[in-house]
Amino acid sequence: MIVQENRSFDNLFRGYPGADSASSGRTSGGATVTLVPRSLVTTWDPGHSHLDFLTESDDGRLDGFNLDDYAPATPPPPADFAYSYVPRSQTVPYWQLAQRYVLADRMFESNTGPSYPAHQYLIAGQSALADENPTLPKHGTPQSLSGWGCDNPPSTRVAVIAPGGDAPGFFPCVEYQTLGDEMDARQVSWAYYAPRIAAASGGYIWSAYDAIRHIREGPDWRTRVRSPQTAILTDIAAGMLPAVSWVAPDAHASDHARLTDGSGPAWVASIVDAIGASRYWKDTAILIVWDDWGGWYDHVAPPSVDPMGLGFRVPMIVVSPFARHGYVSHATHEFGSILHFVEATFSLPSLGTRDAISDDLSDCFDFTQTPAPLVPVSSHSTSRFDLFYQSGIAPDE
Numbered sequence: 001m002i003v004q005e006n007r008s009f010d011n012l013f014r015g016y017p018g019a020d021s022a023s024s025g026r027t028s029g030g031a032t033v034t035l036v037p038r039s040l041v042t043t044w045d046p047g048h049s050h051l052d053f054l055t056e057s058d059d060g061r062l063d064g065f066n067l068d069d070y071a072p073a074t075p076p077p078p079a080d081f082a083y084s085y086v087p088r089s090q091t092v093p094y095w096q097l098a099q100r101y102v103l104a105d106r107m108f109e110s111n112t113g114p115s116y117p118a119h120q121y122l123i124a125g126q127s128a129l130a131d132e133n134p135t136l137p138k139h140g141t142p143q144s145l146s147g148w149g150c151d152n153p154p155s156t157r158v159a160v161i162a163p164g165g166d167a168p169g170f171f172p173c174v175e176y177q178t179l180g181d182e183m184d185a186r187q188v189s190w191a192y193y194a195p196r197i198a199a200a201s202g203g204y205i206w207s208a209y210d211a212i213r214h215i216r217e218g219p220d221w222r223t224r225v226r227s228p229q230t231a232i233l234t235d236i237a238a239g240m241l242p243a244v245s246w247v248a249p250d251a252h253a254s255d256h257a258r259l260t261d262g263s264g265p266a267w268v269a270s271i272v273d274a275i276g277a278s279r280y281w282k283d284t285a286i287l288i289v290w291d292d293w294g295g296w297y298d299h300v301a302p303p304s305v306d307p308m309g310l311g312f313r314v315p316m317i318v319v320s321p322f323a324r325h326g327y328v329s330h331a332t333h334e335f336g337s338i339l340h341f342v343e344a345t346f347s348l349p350s351l352g353t354r355d356a357i358s359d360d361l362s363d364c365f366d367f368t369q370t371p372a373p374l375v376p377v378s379s380h381s382t383s384r385f386d387l388f389y390q391s392g393i394a395p396d397e
Contacts, residue, residue: 001246001287001338002268003122005115005206005256006048006294007086009105009313010035012094014085018328019105022299025083026063033066035297038084040091044070044077045258046295050113050131051165053311056082057112060301068295071258083297090262093269093377094317097288100375102318102327102364108302109292109311110335110354116148116158116172117308118291119208121335122246123192124178125353131308132159134172149173149211161307173213179244179339180215180224182348189242192225193232195250206248236274244342247271257294269377272319276374282321285345285365287338290314303332305357310334318364321371331363 014021014035024034046052047069058064065082088095110121116134117127134148134156150173159166183190194207209215209225226232229248235241251259253267268288275281293312302310316333336354341361343350350356 001122001244001289002271003119003246003248004264004268004288004290005249005254005259006292006296007255007290007314008293008296008298009107009300009315010298011085011294011296012091012290012315013098013103013105015088016095016098016103016105016328019103020300020330021105022297025065025297025299026061027066028058028063029066030063033080033083035083035085036078036080037087038081039262040086040255040260040264041262042257044072044081045256046070046082048114048292048295049133050111050159050161052295053112054165056295056297057301057312062297062299062301065295065297082295091265093265093272094288094315096377097269097272097317097319099326101320101323101325102329104316104318104329104331104333104364105313106300106330107289107314107316107333107337109309109314111292111309112302112311113292115206115291116211118311118335119148119206119248120211121354122289122291122338123180123208123212124176125336125339125351125355126176127308128170128174128176129160129308130158130169130172130174131161132166132169134158148205148207149209150213150216151210172211173216174211175213177351178209178212178215179342179348179351180209180220182343182351183244183346184220186346186348188244188346188348190224190244191232191235191242191246193229193245193247194225194227195229195248196227206254208246208248232271233274236271236278236280239279241275241278241280243346255290257296272374273376276376281374282371284320285323285341286319287341287361288315288317288319289335289338290316305334305354318361319374320365321374322365322367322369324364324366327364329364331359333361334358337361 120127158172160169255264336358339355
């Protein structure tokens, strides 16, 4: 499971043949706005909190993206900034993998907010109703991103879902069962590869198990949570890849607006190519997913399954010798579908969370076909200035 950051389906796969994508969107004033090509590398980061979701979604009308908040707020971004798509020339590996294998155009983020709860859904199918990133109180007002779990300063809080918004929450160090616990019980090997990204205020981000107390304070933290994230490439080469792995990028390779340098597609391609050239390819499934929509426009109203979600669409690419070829999955998936797929593959019990009500991705596979070798993915290195010269789109637009 390669977990990238903050892109909606329309933002990365606008115009993909056979997929449900849009070329325009609606604003709160009733205007139609044509989606604008903008670089993967940006100055501004569209708001993608739970409160931003409520504004953008507007009870399913999807016409509030022009009211989004941005970081930084000054100078302001173009009025149509959230109505953007990334030029295909900047995401060649993603499009190549989608064309050769499976692209899902009905993968919905499980929650309606940012990365902290999204990553919890990717390991546990829940977030204990947390719906925002943790923050540190300052003068009674949440200020600045803190870390993501048990390493945070004691005053850190993460807000929880409430009617029409958020409610005061709890310290972001929780106790519930995860997919890792299920695998421990059945002696299925696993690892969570994450960068050593420490928030300025303490704690780690993009390392979901930092928020699970019995993992953070137990032996799994030393043996299962591995840093830096590039250790996955070392483990593949050494023949030490666990049966199940999550891998999160560093900021530069994350695809996260304002943080990425545009190298995310090349980073993903490096993992796929390494597995494809290894002994693991013959029986591996690689699930590439983005943790939340990042504030970017998407034209499909998400289904409602409970107070936490579903959230907006994010892309998912399924790569495997048993994946269907050139297939667009229109089945409704969410992060619980990934958990369900792993549980079904390794005969694990259900967590009884979102995995229990989600599909198991079975439409994405054909296990009767003869496995074929992976054709290496185009994975040339990119930078913010490479992107400028490729597309003619200034890095700061």
